Amino acid sequence: MAPSAARWNHVWVGTETGILKGVNLQRKQASNFTAAGQPRREEAVSALCWGAGGETQILVGCADRKVRHFNTEEGTFQGQRHCPGGEGSFRGLAQADGTLITCVDSGILRVWRDDDKEASSDPLLELRVGPGVCRMRQDPARPHIVATGGKENALKVWDLQGSEEPVFRAKNVRNDWLDLRVPIWDQDIQFLPGSQKLITCTGYHQVRVYDPASPQRRPVLETTYGEYPLTAMTLTPGDNSVIVGNTHGQLAEIDFRQGIPGRMSPKSLKRSTRYLQKTQRQMNFGHPWRQLLRGNYLIRIRPKELSKPNREKRSSRSPLAPENPVPIL
The missing domain is CATH 2.40.10.480 (Thrombin, subunit H)
Structure with missing residues (x-):
């Protein structure tokens, strides 16, 4: 091409x-x-x-x-730009005001001068956000704000222009009906536009909404989808729902406006x-x-x-699928 x-x-x-x-x-x-x-x-x-x-x-x-x-x-x-430090692969990247923000598996979040190509240069800022990071996400409306989360690493929100402590630290949900601790495994994070709310999806097939502006640090909304780990999530154009995907190739749209208080309504996307x-x-x-x-x-x-799809019979294997894929995030 x-x-x-x-x-x-x-x-x-x-x-x-x-x-x-x-x-x-x-x-x-x-x-x-x-x-x-x-x-x-x-x-x-x-x-x-x-x-x-x-x-x-x-x-x-x-x-x-x-x-x-x-x-x-x-x-x-x-x-x-060479960005050393910490262990594991990158779990998130971002740019803000001429700087590059990186975060790796082991929980080392660093801010680099993006126009500095020297491999030996020191970062402008380093934060330890906790081990087992699965995702770092930047707030599009406030580029200096990022959120992190992972396995046994609860959701945290950081202000890169403020202190070295998180401005919001989520609290784990209450024990289950057997009074056992509920494990933490945040796989992806999204900022909800027009508010301070954040949405997470977990490896235990939960979707949760957090509101740092509210008094409570636990989720203000929560639902589950399927029974397999959720690994992908993105906001829909209307910002009223998210699309989640799990390890078995299933998709669902989670609408924040539906369901009873404290719950959300999942909807299958098979036809979409x-x-x-x-x-x-x-x-x-x-x-x-x-x-x-x-x-x-x-x-x-x-x-x-895009033009309407050709109605002719197609092969079950797509020519667009990458070969030999492996999990990286």
């Missing part, structure tokens, strides 16, 4: 071989982009996010602890997707969704401006 055609891709997928795949849903084509010119497993992609300039730049976090900058307009990698291919990758939805979806599934959605 010509570099200028990269801007028309609707989905961006990172792979275990270091390839960044751009998928054009209209043409039913997938194109490969690599920083080194050939696949390298030591450059396996572990995190993706949009750059601060919008959808013209993607930050690609790799296993060699380098964050590479990919220009979607030109279809090329343009620079990189043309196909669902389990890929266990991280990916990025471009226009018109403009959402970053972290998780274990490649979901092909028909946006409104």
Whole structure:
């Protein structure tokens, strides 16, 4: 694919071989982009996010602890930043005010000067957010605010311009009906626009809403979906619900406006997707969704401006699915 055609891709997928795949849903084509010119497993992609300039730049976090900058307009990698420290792979990336924010498995969150290419340079800020991190998420409305959560690492909200203590620390839910402690495993986090509320999905198939502005630190809304770990979540365009996906390739829309107080209503999305291919990758939805979806599934959605699907019989194997996917987040 010509570099200028990269801007028309609707989905961006990172792979275990270091390839960044751009998928054009209209043409039913997938194109490969690599920083080194050939696949390298030591450059396996572990995190993706949009750059601060919008959808013209993607930050690609790799296993060699380098964050590479990919220009979607030109279809090329343009620079990189080495971000050492901590153990494990990247669990989240973000940009804010000329800085790069990284967080790894072991709970080391660092803020780097993004225009500094020296590998030996020290970070501007380092926070220890707790081990077992599964996700770090930036608040789009307040770029200096991030949230973290993971396995036995409850949801926390951090102000990178404030103190080294979290501005909000979630409290675990009450013991179950056998009076046993409920384990913690936050897999993904989203900020709800227009408020301070956050939504999490867990490895124990729960979806929870937290409100730091309320007196309580426990969830203000909670529901469950299915019986398998939830690994992916993104807000819908109306911001009134989230779409969650689990390890068995099932999707559901959780509507905050439905159900009894304190509960939410899950709704199956079987009719909303043309196909669902389990890929266990991280990916990025471009226009018109403009959402970053972290998780274990490649979901092909028909946006409104795309042409209607061909009704002819198709093969059960999609030509767009990445090969040999493995879990990275």
